[in-house]
Every structure is written in C-alpha cells, then in structure tokens.
Amino acid sequence: MQKSKIITVTDKIGHPTTVCWLGDDKFSEDIVNFDHDKVEDLDLVAMDGTISYYFEKEELSEDNDLVGKTWDGSDNPDHEIETVTSVYEIN
Numbered sequence: 001m002q003k004s005k006i007i008t009v010t011d012k013i014g015h016p017t018t019v020c021w022l023g024d025d026k027f028s029e030d031i032v033n034f035d036h037d038k039v040e041d042l043d044l045v046a047m048d049g050t051i052s053y054y055f056e057k058e059e060l061s062e063d064n065d066l067v068g069k070t071w072d073g074s075d076n077p078d079h080e081i082e083t084v085t086s087v088y089e090i091n
Contacts, residue, residue: 002057004028008086009071013078016085017071021055021063027090028057063087 002023010016022028031054034044052071060066063084070079 001025004031004090005063006051006088006090007063007066007084009066009081010083010085011071011078012080012082015078017052018050019053019055019066019071019081020051021057021060021066023057023090025090 003025004023004027005021007019007021008016009019020031022031030041031044031048034041034048036045053073055066055069059069066081066084069081070076071081072079
C-alpha cells in the first residue's frame, strides 16, 4: 500500500507551499471526505487550510514527478512547481 504524503514545494517565483499526494490509505479517504461542520474532522479542516492542492495517487510515482505541475491545478506558470523541498509520509 502506498502512503499519503504531505509535500512542501517551491514554485517558479520562489513561493513555498504545501500540497498533499493521496495514497491508497485511510488518510486519503478521510481528507477527501471530511466535513467542515463535523467536530471529529476539525484537525482535517485545519490541515486543509495549509494544503493548496491534492494530487491523486495515479499521478505520482516519485516525489519529483510533481515538478512541472502547478500547486493549485491552475494554468498559471508562476505556480508551476520547481522543486520539492520536503516530504512527510503519513503513517
């Protein structure tokens, strides 16, 4: 089973941001299906505020596969990921 990851990246203009790659684990189900109004999901609400974009598991085989994608799914070339600076695998 591939684990979800929280990944810090830097875009073309040097802006650091956090993205989430969703593996095939319980976290990926929880973060996609969380409800902002449920008390038990408050930790995910807080985390969602720091994560700019979710990448589906089929799109990433290595962390550096994010290079060249945009961190918000837009066509803005300034948001294109230039480097992956850190990776945290969710257990």
